Amino acid sequence: MSYVALKMLFGDRAKYLMLLCGLTFCVMLIVQQGSIFWGLMIWSQSGISNLNAPIWVTDPNISQVAEVKPIASTTVERVRSVPGVEWAVPLYRGVGRARLANGEYHQITLMGLDASTLIGRPGHMQEGRIEDLRTPDAVVVDQWAVERMGGPEAIKVGTIFEINDKKARVVGIAHVQKDFQNIPSVYATFERATTYAPPERRLLSYVLAKARDNEPVEAVTRRIAEQTGLGAFTQEEFGWKTILWVLKNTGIGINFGTTILLGFIVGMAIAGQTFYLFTVENLKQFGALKAMGASTFALARMIILQAFTVGLIGFGVGIGLATLFGTLAASRGQLPFSETWPLLWLVFGSLLAICIFSATISIIKLAKLEPAIVFR
């Protein structure tokens, strides 16, 4: 009977294609929007992931990485003295104003790294050496700075510009994950960064730390928080904190959530409706099968086979199209796009739900079907 079921499905080309389109569209929409959403979330914490430090220490009331709440400069020593801490270094993070030779102004994020270790340094240098930060007036800019501030002609190794009216000399170009707010980053040593920064009582933004290899990171992080009275977070915790803040304080969560839900509902409606119609139009045929001795159970198996066959094909095609779109868009770095396994599982789950829903309403219809209708 599987053979008969599949022939019924594929034989009605128009309806089969409509069903497939509905499911494909739904899968594509959810995958695409979900991937962009997740890409955005990754961008939102690039201020953390780009620095790649296991433990972040700062004001306990901090809500996300870009919100700087300076702490006392003695904190570095206090963190170092916590048992289980292997190292702890200062980090400056602040907003600065870059002025180029041509007179243009650009907002930048200024990062000050510990001069001796350069912990928090970009993972990959496109040009130049990060160690040159230790030379006078040296800064490293990221590739987004090059893009935003006038291209490789205006910003290259050797370019001199001003940060908050003080001289800066580009010694390298880093390659980092784009920032959510699309503000370019400029790296300097901690001391250098504090001279750029406006005079403030406190200039230490974060202390980056690492637990000893034999100590669990979480435990050491808790210990730092207890002994310093400050907020201490693992990289992952801080990342989630930032994501949750973004979700709560921007429309992103709602917007994408709505689109994804819409995709789900629309997909469910189209697929359910088409499939139901498909069944209803074949009702007499199903009735004839029933009259010929096919049990409701056998008919249900046919319906389920039909629903899941078209569902799986739609899943494949939808994911394929979304991935194609994502690779094209993400290859230019313009769109956040991160297709993850959890997302694909989520879509798979949604699709199963849609198929089960469609099959169920059809099966209910069939179960109620009097085979007597075949005589009418």
Next chain:
Amino acid sequence: MELDTHTAEASVEGAPKGPPPAVMVRGVIKSFGTGDTKVTVLKGIDLDVRMGELLLLVGESGGGKTTLLSVIAGILDIDEGQLDVLGVPLPHLPGGKKTKFRGQTMGFIFQQFNLLPTLTAVENVAVPLLIHGTPKKEALHRARTMLETVGLGDRTEFVPAKLSGGQQQRVAIARALVSEPRLLICDEPTAALDGENGQKIMAILRDVGRSPERAVIVVTHDSRIFRFGDRIAELTDGRIVSVRGVPKTPPGELTGPTVGGGAPSASTESPS
């Protein structure tokens, strides 16, 4: 087992009364609805259908012919009365067994053919076999043989839409007969066809469908096909008012087109 229908008649073979009826209906009452909207459609039906005969069931529209067929097929439950089909008291079978019994012992032909539109003729014919778990290859082989028997050996791979009405009904006949049912139930099999095709279908039912091992019931309005029956039962207002034999046409007289012995001329039918 309990579905074995052969035992019931074996012992009385050759007895003066003849074999027991394939279908025995006694005092069957069937109504639809409840309360004020209750309509009693079958008001006490008594009817025997003999093994080996082709019984025509005729009568006014709305008289309850289709209802009676559904009852005999076990598709509708009766309110009162006795109903034995092939020696099995049908009302006492539980639902699932009834469906199985129906699939194993009965074939159906409907006014609207009810072929699966996306299946080819031979696949449609194979469906009843597939339902009962016959391997696909064997089912298709038997279906092809059956289609040849009804004169459609050259149309096996056509989908129903590419066949004329008469050809579709012949596919339906092949489908009804492929599992070799002992009871063949036909509700107005010629009503959707023109006169000539109707005659042809009846000839097939008489020549191929009728067999000593099978009872055939045909509901019809069409007096032109009465001569294909062995007996005619008339159902009026929920009761069988008469049952009469059909006089046999003397040999040599025109008995309508016959089938078998090569494909019948397809020239009289044009594919729609």
